[in-house]
Amino acid sequence: MxxxxxxxxxxxxxxxxxxxxxxxxxxxxxxxxxxxxxxxxxxxxxxxxxxxxxxxxxxxxxxxxxxxxxxxxxxxxxxxxxxxxxxxxxxxxxxxxxxxxxxxxxxxxxxxxxxxxxxxxxxxxxxxxxxxxxxNVVETITCEGLPSYVDTYRASIHVPTIGDVTYSVAYSGGFYALVDATELGFSLIREEERALADCAHRIVEALQAERGFSHYTLGDVGPLPFLHFMGPVDQVSDHFYRSRSTTYVHPGVICRSTTGTGTSARLALMNYEGRIKPGDKLETVSLRETGFIGEFTGTRQEGPHQVVENTITGKAxxxxxxxxxxxxxxxxxxxxxxxxxxxxxxxxxx
Structure with missing residues (x-):
């Protein structure tokens, strides 16, 4: 050396x-x-x-x-x-x-x-x-998720080799395209990882070519980078829900976890659809059976957007x-x- x-x-x-x-x-x-x-x-x-x-x-x-x-x-x-x-x-x-x-x-x-x-x-x-x-062991960390909101709800875009795709867009620290995994033929299992990455890349490319997104205070934050595949939502108990999920962040890269910001984006969408209320929790479960728990803690109005306040809990x-x-x-x-x-x-x- x-x-x-x-x-x-x-x-x-x-x-x-x-x-x-x-x-x-x-x-x-x-x-x-x-x-x-x-x-x-x-x-x-x-x-x-x-x-x-x-x-x-x-x-x-x-x-x-x-x-x-x-x-x-x-x-x-x-x-x-x-x-x-x-x-x-x-x-x-x-x-x-x-x-x-x-x-x-x-x-x-x-x-x-x-x-x-x-x-x-x-x-x-x-x-x-x-x-x-x-x-002396750090068992869990709960951190604030960024205030999150729905920018676009159930729009449609034609994606070459895939067809017409219905998507929503939420901001939770970055702009996320949110798509229904079942509608695209996915069960969100590990064997689908490569196909999920390829599918997400095509959808994100099509969205980037068609339109941009602007944050209500940050302005232009660049092209939409992320896509979150949403599985069905199951109610596990009062105030607690669970859904399989996976997040694409870059060509060929599917996150091992469901991501904290992806979970925050899901909470924003569920609130927009009237499916959760303050105090409710959503556990997102990854292709590798790991999970984060997002808690919907409240809302506030920011201009035209109802912004969701939330926390994310996980273990490192x-x-x-x-x-x-x-x-x-x-x-x-x-x-x-x-x-x-x-x-x-x-x-x-x-």
Whole structure:
């Protein structure tokens, strides 16, 4: 190993099967008055970090990366920036669950037995966290889902090789196309994963070519990136529902989990259809039989939209503690937009 080699200290975790690689050390402080500003700097001037950790030989596109940064909001204990194969989402439920677990396990937020609450600062703003700790183990994390709403209800689009597809669109941290899996011939089992990815890609391409979507305060947030397949909704008990689900995020990439933002989008749609009321919960179940529980906590009016307030509950597991060695002479390391943010300190000394 060259003396010029640098290291990035990591904790790999997963929630619902989606791996989130938490960057705990090895990156210099980023410029920016808020975590959102720091995200913009990373996106525009240091995207090499995202590419390094999500591409071969260090990673795979199905993973996510969460960079721990100092919070700028005085109410937050820690800040974090989310990086995925499609770019820099301002929020993600599974990444938030993984990051909250990681900062507790790493001691960045002191872990306390029982129920503890703290806040983290995401690019979307302050996020309230509730952690259940039993025998020093983080059993569950409940985090706020972003305020979610239905933008489009049961529209139709012609998709080449598929035919006419009925879809709705909800915003829950990104715009989601919501489609009925049964109408498209899917049972939402693991053997369908490749076919689901191919089908979703065709639908998303058709939607991106036909129209754009604008958030009521954020404005244009780019082309619709996500599609959520919805299975039938079963009522398990009073105030508790369950539905098989799966989320497409990028060509060839189906999330292992049902995703927190996908679950929030489902709650918004169910509220729009009058199928749930505050206090009701929906468990979304993935192709791998993992699940998140979304709770519909209330609504408020934002301009023309009835916005759904919600929380997402899940469990994250620690997979590994490691150091990534970065050799600038390695031809697979494109350090032009990376090297200037790598800390010259050894991460083991951080």
């Amino acid at each position: 060259s003396k010029e080699d640098l290291k990035i200290r990591l904790m790999d975790t997963h929630a619902g099967g989606d791996v989130s690689r938490i960057v705990l050390g090895g990156i210099d402080p980023l410029p920016g008055a808020t975590v959102r500003d720091q995200m913009h700097y990373l996106r525009d001037d240091a995207d090499g970090l995202r590419r390094l950790l999500l591409e071969e030989p260090y990673g795979i596109p199905e993973m996510s990366v969460d960079l721990i940064v100092p919070a700028t909001d005085p109410e937050a204990e820690i800040g974090y920036i989310i990086m995925e194969v499609m770019g820099y989402p301002i929020y993600s439920g599974s990444n938030t669950i993984c990051t909250a677990t990681a900062v507790l396990e790493a001691g960045l937020v002191p872990k306390r037995e029982g129920l503890q609450q703290f806040a983290m600062e995401s690019p979307a703003g302050l996020v309230q966290i509730e952690a259940q700790v039993n025998d 597991y620690v997979l590994a503690h490691s150091e990534i060695v970065i050799n600038p002479e390695d031809p697979l390391v494109e350090d032009g937009s990376l090297h200037h943010i790598l800390s010259s300190r050894q991460t083991g000394d951080d």
